[in-house]
Amino acid sequence: MLKLYDYELSGNCYKLRLLLSFLGVQYRSELIDFYPGNQHKSPDFRQINPLGQLPVIDDNGLVLRDAQAILVYLASKYDPSNRWYPRESPELLGQISQWLAFADAITATASAARLHDGLFYSEIDVEAARAGAHRLFRVLDEHLFFAEEEGQDWICPGEHPTIADIACFPYTVLSEEGGISRIDYPAIRRWSDRFKRIPGFVVMSGVFPAGPAATDRRQAVA
Protein backbone atom coordinates (compact mmCIF):
# COMPACT_ATOMS: atom_id res chain seq x y z
CA MET A 1 0.00 0.00 0.00
CA LEU A 2 1.07 3.56 -0.65
CA LYS A 3 3.06 4.89 2.30
CA LEU A 4 3.11 8.56 3.28
CA TYR A 5 5.81 9.81 5.63
CA ASP A 6 3.55 12.15 7.50
CA TYR A 7 3.34 14.78 10.24
CA GLU A 8 -0.07 16.08 11.25
CA LEU A 9 0.88 19.74 11.66
CA SER A 10 2.69 19.94 8.31
CA GLY A 11 0.76 21.80 5.62
CA ASN A 12 2.87 20.12 2.94
CA CYS A 13 1.89 16.66 4.20
CA TYR A 14 -1.71 17.89 4.36
CA LYS A 15 -1.65 18.64 0.61
CA LEU A 16 -1.14 14.93 -0.04
CA ARG A 17 -3.71 13.80 2.52
CA LEU A 18 -6.18 16.09 0.75
CA LEU A 19 -5.56 14.74 -2.74
CA LEU A 20 -5.54 11.12 -1.54
CA SER A 21 -8.86 11.74 0.17
CA PHE A 22 -10.38 13.50 -2.88
CA LEU A 23 -9.31 10.54 -5.02
CA GLY A 24 -10.31 7.91 -2.46
CA VAL A 25 -6.85 6.30 -2.55
CA GLN A 26 -5.97 4.07 0.41
CA TYR A 27 -2.66 4.80 2.07
CA ARG A 28 -0.77 4.29 5.29
CA SER A 29 0.74 7.17 7.28
CA GLU A 30 4.17 6.56 8.74
CA LEU A 31 4.28 9.17 11.51
CA ILE A 32 7.48 11.18 11.74
CA ASP A 33 8.35 13.04 14.93
CA PHE A 34 9.09 16.30 13.11
CA TYR A 35 8.79 18.31 16.31
CA PRO A 36 10.23 18.22 18.87
CA GLY A 37 12.05 15.02 17.81
CA ASN A 38 13.51 16.46 14.58
CA GLN A 39 13.30 12.94 13.16
CA HIS A 40 13.25 14.24 9.57
CA LYS A 41 16.85 15.38 10.07
CA SER A 42 18.03 12.02 11.44
CA PRO A 43 20.55 9.90 9.51
CA ASP A 44 17.89 7.21 9.07
CA PHE A 45 15.40 9.57 7.50
CA ARG A 46 18.07 11.12 5.28
CA GLN A 47 18.43 7.68 3.73
CA ILE A 48 14.86 8.20 2.53
CA ASN A 49 15.15 11.91 1.71
CA PRO A 50 18.67 13.36 1.70
CA LEU A 51 17.15 16.84 1.99
CA GLY A 52 15.70 15.97 5.39
CA GLN A 53 12.23 17.23 4.53
CA LEU A 54 8.63 16.04 4.64
CA PRO A 55 6.58 14.79 2.90
CA VAL A 56 7.88 11.70 1.15
CA ILE A 57 5.89 8.86 -0.39
CA ASP A 58 6.85 5.31 -1.12
CA ASP A 59 4.57 3.82 -3.76
CA ASN A 60 5.58 0.25 -4.43
CA GLY A 61 9.24 1.15 -4.21
CA LEU A 62 9.02 4.48 -6.01
CA VAL A 63 10.24 7.02 -3.45
CA LEU A 64 9.32 10.64 -4.16
CA ARG A 65 9.89 13.83 -2.20
CA ASP A 66 8.46 17.37 -2.55
CA ALA A 67 4.75 18.00 -2.05
CA GLN A 68 4.19 19.56 -5.47
CA ALA A 69 6.02 16.77 -7.31
CA ILE A 70 4.03 14.17 -5.42
CA LEU A 71 0.75 15.94 -6.27
CA VAL A 72 1.68 15.72 -9.96
CA TYR A 73 2.52 12.04 -9.62
CA LEU A 74 -0.55 11.03 -7.61
CA ALA A 75 -2.98 12.94 -9.81
CA SER A 76 -1.41 11.53 -12.98
CA LYS A 77 -1.49 8.00 -11.65
CA TYR A 78 -4.66 7.76 -9.59
CA ASP A 79 -7.16 10.18 -11.15
CA PRO A 80 -8.82 8.36 -14.06
CA SER A 81 -11.07 11.39 -14.63
CA ASN A 82 -7.95 13.38 -15.53
CA ARG A 83 -9.40 16.52 -13.97
CA TRP A 84 -7.00 17.29 -11.09
CA TYR A 85 -4.05 17.36 -13.52
CA PRO A 86 -5.37 17.47 -17.09
CA ARG A 87 -2.49 15.92 -18.99
CA GLU A 88 -4.04 16.65 -22.41
CA SER A 89 -4.07 20.43 -22.07
CA PRO A 90 -0.73 22.24 -22.50
CA GLU A 91 -2.37 25.56 -21.55
CA LEU A 92 -3.67 24.19 -18.26
CA LEU A 93 -0.45 22.35 -17.47
CA GLY A 94 1.50 25.55 -17.91
CA GLN A 95 -0.82 27.44 -15.60
CA ILE A 96 -0.85 24.65 -13.02
CA SER A 97 2.97 24.61 -12.95
CA GLN A 98 3.01 28.36 -12.50
CA TRP A 99 0.78 28.09 -9.44
CA LEU A 100 2.69 25.10 -8.04
CA ALA A 101 5.77 27.33 -8.00
CA PHE A 102 3.66 30.06 -6.40
CA ALA A 103 2.62 27.54 -3.71
CA ASP A 104 6.30 26.95 -2.96
CA ALA A 105 6.71 30.68 -2.44
CA ILE A 106 3.77 30.63 0.00
CA THR A 107 5.59 27.87 1.87
CA ALA A 108 8.79 29.94 1.97
CA THR A 109 6.96 32.90 3.52
CA ALA A 110 3.66 32.06 5.27
CA SER A 111 4.82 28.64 6.47
CA ALA A 112 8.14 30.09 7.63
CA ALA A 113 6.34 32.69 9.75
CA ARG A 114 4.17 29.95 11.24
CA LEU A 115 7.25 27.89 12.16
CA HIS A 116 8.78 30.98 13.73
CA ASP A 117 5.78 31.72 15.94
CA GLY A 118 4.73 28.19 16.78
CA LEU A 119 7.86 26.06 16.77
CA PHE A 120 10.57 28.65 17.56
CA TYR A 121 12.46 28.67 14.26
CA SER A 122 14.28 31.73 15.55
CA GLU A 123 16.66 32.12 12.59
CA ILE A 124 13.74 33.12 10.33
CA ASP A 125 13.33 36.84 9.59
CA VAL A 126 9.66 36.80 10.49
CA GLU A 127 8.87 40.36 9.39
CA ALA A 128 10.30 39.67 5.92
CA ALA A 129 8.38 36.39 5.76
CA ARG A 130 5.10 38.09 6.68
CA ALA A 131 5.65 40.90 4.18
CA GLY A 132 6.43 38.34 1.48
CA ALA A 133 3.27 36.39 2.25
CA HIS A 134 1.17 39.56 2.03
CA ARG A 135 2.61 40.30 -1.43
CA LEU A 136 1.66 36.80 -2.59
CA PHE A 137 -1.80 36.93 -1.04
CA ARG A 138 -2.46 40.24 -2.79
CA VAL A 139 -1.61 38.59 -6.11
CA LEU A 140 -3.70 35.49 -5.35
CA ASP A 141 -6.65 37.56 -4.14
CA GLU A 142 -6.70 39.69 -7.30
CA HIS A 143 -6.33 36.63 -9.49
CA LEU A 144 -9.25 34.91 -7.75
CA PHE A 145 -11.38 38.07 -7.89
CA PHE A 146 -10.98 38.35 -11.67
CA ALA A 147 -11.54 34.61 -12.06
CA GLU A 148 -14.83 34.97 -10.17
CA GLU A 149 -15.81 37.82 -12.48
CA GLU A 150 -15.37 35.35 -15.32
CA GLY A 151 -17.56 32.84 -13.50
CA GLN A 152 -14.59 30.68 -12.46
CA ASP A 153 -14.34 29.11 -9.01
CA TRP A 154 -10.78 27.83 -9.08
CA ILE A 155 -7.24 29.04 -9.56
CA CYS A 156 -6.95 27.57 -13.06
CA PRO A 157 -9.76 27.87 -15.64
CA GLY A 158 -12.31 25.10 -15.85
CA GLU A 159 -15.19 23.55 -13.98
CA HIS A 160 -13.07 21.42 -11.70
CA PRO A 161 -10.35 22.30 -9.15
CA THR A 162 -6.79 21.22 -9.93
CA ILE A 163 -3.73 20.35 -7.87
CA ALA A 164 -2.87 24.08 -8.03
CA ASP A 165 -5.76 24.72 -5.61
CA ILE A 166 -4.56 21.94 -3.32
CA ALA A 167 -0.98 23.25 -3.35
CA CYS A 168 -1.98 26.80 -2.46
CA PHE A 169 -4.62 25.96 0.16
CA PRO A 170 -2.86 24.75 3.37
CA TYR A 171 -0.35 27.48 4.13
CA THR A 172 -2.81 30.13 3.02
CA VAL A 173 -5.49 29.03 5.49
CA LEU A 174 -2.91 28.47 8.25
CA SER A 175 -1.35 31.92 7.77
CA GLU A 176 -2.83 33.44 10.90
CA GLU A 177 -0.74 31.06 13.01
CA GLY A 178 2.21 33.04 11.67
CA GLY A 179 0.62 36.40 12.43
CA ILE A 180 -0.54 36.99 8.82
CA SER A 181 -4.12 38.21 8.81
CA ARG A 182 -6.25 37.49 5.74
CA ILE A 183 -8.88 40.10 6.50
CA ASP A 184 -7.88 42.12 3.42
CA TYR A 185 -8.30 39.20 1.01
CA PRO A 186 -12.04 38.50 0.60
CA ALA A 187 -11.65 36.55 -2.66
CA ILE A 188 -9.21 34.20 -0.92
CA ARG A 189 -11.79 33.64 1.80
CA ARG A 190 -14.54 32.79 -0.69
CA TRP A 191 -12.18 30.44 -2.55
CA SER A 192 -11.17 28.69 0.73
CA ASP A 193 -14.83 28.13 1.56
CA ARG A 194 -15.48 26.66 -1.89
CA PHE A 195 -12.39 24.49 -1.50
CA LYS A 196 -13.62 23.18 1.86
CA ARG A 197 -16.85 22.06 0.20
CA ILE A 198 -15.15 19.80 -2.36
CA PRO A 199 -16.47 16.25 -1.73
CA GLY A 200 -13.85 14.29 0.20
CA PHE A 201 -12.37 17.37 1.90
CA VAL A 202 -10.63 16.56 5.19
CA VAL A 203 -9.38 18.90 7.89
CA MET A 204 -6.06 19.09 9.68
CA SER A 205 -5.31 20.62 13.08
CA GLY A 206 -5.81 24.35 12.66
CA VAL A 207 -8.22 24.05 9.70
CA PHE A 208 -11.96 23.94 10.30
CA PRO A 209 -14.68 22.80 7.90
CA ALA A 210 -16.95 25.30 6.14
CA GLY A 211 -20.70 25.43 6.62
CA PRO A 212 -23.00 24.67 3.71
CA ALA A 213 -22.97 27.13 0.82
CA ALA A 214 -25.71 29.73 0.53
CA THR A 215 -28.36 28.35 -1.81
CA ASP A 216 -29.50 31.77 -3.00
CA ARG A 217 -26.74 33.50 -4.95
CA ARG A 218 -27.98 36.90 -3.73
CA GLN A 219 -27.28 35.87 -0.12
CA ALA A 220 -23.76 34.81 -0.97
CA VAL A 221 -22.25 38.23 -0.43
CA ALA A 222 -18.70 38.36 0.75
Next chain:
Amino acid sequence: MPELKCKDPVAVNLWYAIAPLEDVKDARVQRSVLLEQPIAYTRNDAGDVVVWAYEGRPGDAPGDRALPVKERFGYFWTTLGMPERDIFPIPEYEEEDRRNIHAASFGVNASAPRLVENFLDMGHFPFVHTDILGAEPHTEVKEYFVEVSEERDEILASNCKFWQPMAAASSSGGADVDYIYRVPHPFCSVLYKSSPLDDGRNDVIAIFIQPFNQEQVRVHMLLSLLDDNSDDTQIRLFQQTIFGQDKPILENQYPKRLPLDPRAETPIRADKSAIAYRRWLSGKGVAYGVIPPSA
Protein backbone atom coordinates in the same frame (compact mmCIF):
# COMPACT_ATOMS: atom_id res chain seq x y z
CA MET B 1 19.47 41.96 37.96
CA PRO B 2 18.19 44.43 35.36
CA GLU B 3 14.95 46.20 36.12
CA LEU B 4 12.04 43.93 35.12
CA LYS B 5 9.40 44.96 32.61
CA CYS B 6 6.84 42.81 34.40
CA LYS B 7 5.54 44.79 37.35
CA ASP B 8 3.24 42.10 38.72
CA PRO B 9 4.87 40.78 41.92
CA VAL B 10 2.66 37.67 41.88
CA ALA B 11 3.83 36.68 38.39
CA VAL B 12 7.45 37.56 39.11
CA ASN B 13 7.56 35.37 42.21
CA LEU B 14 6.47 32.17 40.50
CA TRP B 15 8.48 29.24 39.16
CA TYR B 16 8.31 28.66 35.39
CA ALA B 17 9.26 25.67 33.23
CA ILE B 18 11.59 26.92 30.48
CA ALA B 19 12.66 23.88 28.44
CA PRO B 20 12.72 20.09 28.58
CA LEU B 21 15.99 18.77 30.01
CA GLU B 22 16.56 16.76 26.84
CA ASP B 23 17.01 20.10 25.02
CA VAL B 24 19.86 21.17 27.32
CA LYS B 25 22.42 18.47 26.78
CA ASP B 26 25.55 20.48 26.02
CA ALA B 27 27.37 23.78 26.54
CA ARG B 28 25.55 25.55 23.70
CA VAL B 29 23.98 28.78 24.96
CA GLN B 30 20.27 28.94 24.16
CA ARG B 31 17.98 31.91 24.59
CA SER B 32 14.42 32.47 25.57
CA VAL B 33 12.19 35.07 27.19
CA LEU B 34 10.29 35.02 30.47
CA LEU B 35 7.89 37.82 31.42
CA GLU B 36 9.55 40.07 28.81
CA GLN B 37 12.99 39.45 30.34
CA PRO B 38 15.47 37.87 27.89
CA ILE B 39 17.13 34.85 29.48
CA ALA B 40 19.85 32.43 28.41
CA TYR B 41 20.58 28.90 29.53
CA THR B 42 23.16 26.21 29.05
CA ARG B 43 24.70 23.19 30.76
CA ASN B 44 28.00 24.00 32.48
CA ASP B 45 31.16 21.90 32.83
CA ALA B 46 29.90 20.44 36.09
CA GLY B 47 26.82 19.14 34.24
CA ASP B 48 24.33 21.56 35.83
CA VAL B 49 21.79 23.68 33.99
CA VAL B 50 22.51 27.37 34.50
CA VAL B 51 20.11 30.19 33.63
CA TRP B 52 20.71 33.90 33.63
CA ALA B 53 19.14 37.22 32.75
CA TYR B 54 20.60 37.82 29.30
CA GLU B 55 22.01 41.17 28.24
CA GLY B 56 23.24 40.23 24.78
CA ARG B 57 26.89 41.22 25.20
CA PRO B 58 29.53 39.11 23.48
CA GLY B 59 30.52 36.29 25.79
CA ASP B 60 27.48 37.05 27.94
CA ALA B 61 27.75 34.80 31.02
CA PRO B 62 25.72 34.31 34.20
CA GLY B 63 27.82 36.35 36.67
CA ASP B 64 25.61 38.14 39.14
CA ARG B 65 22.61 37.73 36.88
CA ALA B 66 22.29 33.97 37.52
CA LEU B 67 18.76 32.82 38.24
CA PRO B 68 17.61 29.97 40.50
CA VAL B 69 17.16 26.59 38.78
CA LYS B 70 15.12 23.53 39.71
CA GLU B 71 14.70 20.35 37.71
CA ARG B 72 11.20 18.94 37.92
CA PHE B 73 9.03 16.69 35.73
CA GLY B 74 11.69 16.50 33.02
CA TYR B 75 12.00 20.28 32.63
CA PHE B 76 14.15 22.91 34.21
CA TRP B 77 12.35 25.72 35.97
CA THR B 78 13.47 29.19 36.96
CA THR B 79 12.11 32.36 38.50
CA LEU B 80 12.82 36.07 38.25
CA GLY B 81 11.77 36.63 41.86
CA MET B 82 11.80 34.91 45.24
CA PRO B 83 9.01 32.32 45.31
CA GLU B 84 7.63 31.55 48.76
CA ARG B 85 6.47 28.10 47.66
CA ASP B 86 8.11 25.18 45.97
CA ILE B 87 6.90 23.97 42.57
CA PHE B 88 3.61 22.09 43.03
CA PRO B 89 3.80 18.28 43.24
CA ILE B 90 2.64 15.74 40.63
CA PRO B 91 3.11 12.50 42.60
CA GLU B 92 2.10 10.27 39.66
CA TYR B 93 5.21 11.39 37.76
CA GLU B 94 7.33 9.21 40.08
CA GLU B 95 5.32 6.00 39.60
CA GLU B 96 7.55 3.39 38.06
CA ASP B 97 5.19 1.99 35.45
CA ARG B 98 4.44 5.34 33.82
CA ARG B 99 5.65 6.71 30.53
CA ASN B 100 6.70 10.34 31.09
CA ILE B 101 6.88 12.08 27.73
CA HIS B 102 7.47 15.67 26.71
CA ALA B 103 4.85 16.10 23.96
CA ALA B 104 6.02 19.49 22.64
CA SER B 105 6.60 23.13 23.46
CA PHE B 106 4.45 25.34 21.25
CA GLY B 107 4.42 29.08 20.78
CA VAL B 108 0.94 30.57 21.03
CA ASN B 109 -0.11 34.16 20.40
CA ALA B 110 -2.48 34.25 23.36
CA SER B 111 -2.29 35.10 27.05
CA ALA B 112 -1.40 32.44 29.62
CA PRO B 113 -4.77 32.54 31.45
CA ARG B 114 -6.66 32.01 28.18
CA LEU B 115 -4.68 28.78 27.71
CA VAL B 116 -5.48 27.59 31.22
CA GLU B 117 -9.17 28.31 30.71
CA ASN B 118 -9.25 26.46 27.41
CA PHE B 119 -7.53 23.51 29.09
CA LEU B 120 -10.28 23.46 31.76
CA ASP B 121 -13.12 23.69 29.26
CA MET B 122 -14.99 20.55 28.22
CA GLY B 123 -17.73 22.30 26.26
CA HIS B 124 -15.58 22.73 23.15
CA PHE B 125 -14.60 19.04 22.79
CA PRO B 126 -17.24 17.98 20.21
CA PHE B 127 -16.78 21.10 18.09
CA VAL B 128 -13.01 21.63 18.13
CA HIS B 129 -11.76 18.08 18.71
CA THR B 130 -14.45 16.43 16.60
CA ASP B 131 -14.35 12.61 16.61
CA ILE B 132 -11.41 12.58 19.03
CA LEU B 133 -12.34 14.17 22.36
CA GLY B 134 -16.01 14.60 21.53
CA ALA B 135 -18.69 14.25 18.86
CA GLU B 136 -22.18 15.52 18.31
CA PRO B 137 -24.77 14.87 19.69
CA HIS B 138 -22.83 14.13 22.91
CA THR B 139 -22.36 17.79 23.73
CA GLU B 140 -23.64 18.07 27.28
CA VAL B 141 -21.23 19.08 30.03
CA LYS B 142 -22.70 17.31 33.01
CA GLU B 143 -22.71 18.87 36.48
CA TYR B 144 -19.28 18.67 38.14
CA PHE B 145 -17.70 19.85 41.39
CA VAL B 146 -15.29 22.73 41.83
CA GLU B 147 -13.48 23.63 45.00
CA VAL B 148 -10.53 25.76 45.98
CA SER B 149 -8.38 23.73 48.28
CA GLU B 150 -7.30 26.03 51.12
CA GLU B 151 -4.42 23.84 52.33
CA ARG B 152 -2.87 23.52 48.93
CA ASP B 153 -4.10 26.79 47.40
CA GLU B 154 -5.22 25.19 44.19
CA ILE B 155 -8.42 24.73 42.21
CA LEU B 156 -9.82 21.23 41.94
CA ALA B 157 -12.59 20.34 39.47
CA SER B 158 -13.80 16.79 39.93
CA ASN B 159 -16.52 14.37 38.87
CA CYS B 160 -16.22 15.65 35.31
CA LYS B 161 -17.55 13.16 32.78
CA PHE B 162 -17.50 13.35 29.02
CA TRP B 163 -18.18 10.90 26.25
CA GLN B 164 -15.10 10.68 24.00
CA PRO B 165 -14.73 8.80 20.70
CA MET B 166 -10.95 8.53 21.09
CA ALA B 167 -9.75 9.68 24.48
CA ALA B 168 -6.07 8.77 24.00
CA ALA B 169 -3.62 7.31 21.49
CA SER B 170 -4.26 3.93 23.14
CA SER B 171 -8.08 4.06 22.82
CA SER B 172 -9.88 1.39 20.87
CA GLY B 173 -13.27 3.10 20.74
CA GLY B 174 -15.66 5.59 22.35
CA ALA B 175 -15.96 5.70 26.14
CA ASP B 176 -17.30 7.76 29.01
CA VAL B 177 -14.19 9.37 30.39
CA ASP B 178 -13.74 10.76 33.90
CA TYR B 179 -11.72 13.92 34.30
CA ILE B 180 -10.19 15.70 37.28
CA TYR B 181 -8.54 19.07 36.80
CA ARG B 182 -6.07 20.81 39.08
CA VAL B 183 -4.90 24.40 38.77
CA PRO B 184 -2.01 24.53 41.23
CA HIS B 185 -0.27 27.59 39.71
CA PRO B 186 -1.81 30.63 37.97
CA PHE B 187 -0.29 29.50 34.64
CA CYS B 188 -0.13 25.71 34.97
CA SER B 189 -2.76 23.00 35.02
CA VAL B 190 -2.79 19.24 35.52
CA LEU B 191 -5.48 16.96 34.13
CA TYR B 192 -6.26 13.39 35.19
CA LYS B 193 -8.37 11.26 32.87
CA SER B 194 -9.36 7.61 33.04
CA SER B 195 -6.76 5.43 31.43
CA PRO B 196 -8.11 3.36 28.51
CA LEU B 197 -5.78 0.54 29.57
CA ASP B 198 -5.95 0.52 33.36
CA ASP B 199 -9.29 0.72 35.20
CA GLY B 200 -9.10 2.83 38.31
CA ARG B 201 -5.94 4.69 37.37
CA ASN B 202 -5.49 7.90 35.48
CA ASP B 203 -3.41 9.25 32.65
CA VAL B 204 -1.93 12.63 33.51
CA ILE B 205 -1.54 15.55 31.13
CA ALA B 206 0.01 18.78 32.35
CA ILE B 207 0.57 22.17 30.75
CA PHE B 208 3.27 24.50 32.05
CA ILE B 209 3.01 27.93 30.50
CA GLN B 210 5.99 30.23 30.09
CA PRO B 211 4.71 33.75 29.31
CA PHE B 212 6.98 35.61 26.89
CA ASN B 213 4.80 38.63 27.51
CA GLN B 214 1.17 39.29 28.34
CA GLU B 215 -0.14 38.07 24.99
CA GLN B 216 2.45 35.56 23.75
CA VAL B 217 3.46 32.37 25.49
CA ARG B 218 5.25 29.11 25.13
CA VAL B 219 3.36 26.09 26.49
CA HIS B 220 5.19 22.93 27.56
CA MET B 221 3.09 19.76 27.52
CA LEU B 222 3.91 16.79 29.73
CA LEU B 223 2.26 13.39 29.41
CA SER B 224 2.49 10.80 32.15
CA LEU B 225 0.66 7.79 30.80
CA LEU B 226 -0.13 4.15 31.44
CA ASP B 227 0.40 2.93 27.92
CA ASP B 228 2.65 0.03 26.96
CA ASN B 229 1.45 -0.21 23.38
CA SER B 230 1.95 3.10 21.60
CA ASP B 231 5.41 4.38 20.77
CA ASP B 232 6.60 7.81 21.87
CA THR B 233 5.95 9.31 18.43
CA GLN B 234 2.31 8.15 18.35
CA ILE B 235 1.72 9.50 21.85
CA ARG B 236 3.37 12.83 21.10
CA LEU B 237 1.64 13.35 17.79
CA PHE B 238 -1.77 12.48 19.22
CA GLN B 239 -1.34 15.27 21.77
CA GLN B 240 -0.01 17.66 19.12
CA THR B 241 -3.04 17.01 16.93
CA ILE B 242 -5.29 18.00 19.83
CA PHE B 243 -3.29 21.09 20.62
CA GLY B 244 -3.07 22.12 16.97
CA GLN B 245 -6.87 22.21 16.94
CA ASP B 246 -6.98 24.48 20.01
CA LYS B 247 -4.38 26.90 18.70
CA PRO B 248 -6.45 28.96 16.22
CA ILE B 249 -9.29 29.14 18.75
CA LEU B 250 -6.93 30.48 21.41
CA GLU B 251 -5.33 32.97 19.06
CA ASN B 252 -8.72 34.35 18.01
CA GLN B 253 -10.04 35.06 21.48
CA TYR B 254 -10.58 38.74 22.22
CA PRO B 255 -9.67 40.46 24.35
CA LYS B 256 -6.37 38.59 24.40
CA ARG B 257 -6.01 39.13 28.14
CA LEU B 258 -8.46 37.33 30.37
CA PRO B 259 -11.06 39.73 31.81
CA LEU B 260 -11.44 39.13 35.55
CA ASP B 261 -14.44 41.39 36.05
CA PRO B 262 -17.37 39.00 36.62
CA ARG B 263 -19.55 41.16 34.35
CA ALA B 264 -17.11 41.18 31.44
CA GLU B 265 -18.21 37.88 29.88
CA THR B 266 -21.33 35.77 30.35
CA PRO B 267 -20.57 32.30 31.66
CA ILE B 268 -22.83 29.26 31.55
CA ARG B 269 -23.05 26.38 34.01
CA ALA B 270 -20.36 24.43 32.16
CA ASP B 271 -17.93 27.28 32.90
CA LYS B 272 -17.96 26.67 36.66
CA SER B 273 -14.25 25.88 36.75
CA ALA B 274 -13.43 28.98 34.68
CA ILE B 275 -15.43 31.14 37.08
CA ALA B 276 -13.51 29.69 40.03
CA TYR B 277 -10.23 30.22 38.16
CA ARG B 278 -10.97 33.89 37.42
CA ARG B 279 -12.03 34.48 41.02
CA TRP B 280 -8.90 32.74 42.28
CA LEU B 281 -6.67 34.90 40.06
CA SER B 282 -8.49 38.03 41.29
CA GLY B 283 -8.04 36.96 44.89
CA LYS B 284 -4.33 36.50 44.39
CA GLY B 285 -4.06 39.87 42.70
CA VAL B 286 -2.63 38.42 39.47
CA ALA B 287 -2.27 41.30 37.02
CA TYR B 288 -0.24 39.69 34.21
CA GLY B 289 -2.10 38.45 31.12
CA VAL B 290 -5.42 39.57 32.57
CA ILE B 291 -7.66 42.62 32.59
CA PRO B 292 -8.03 43.24 36.33
CA PRO B 293 -11.53 43.86 37.69
CA SER B 294 -12.37 47.55 37.90
CA ALA B 295 -12.25 48.70 41.49
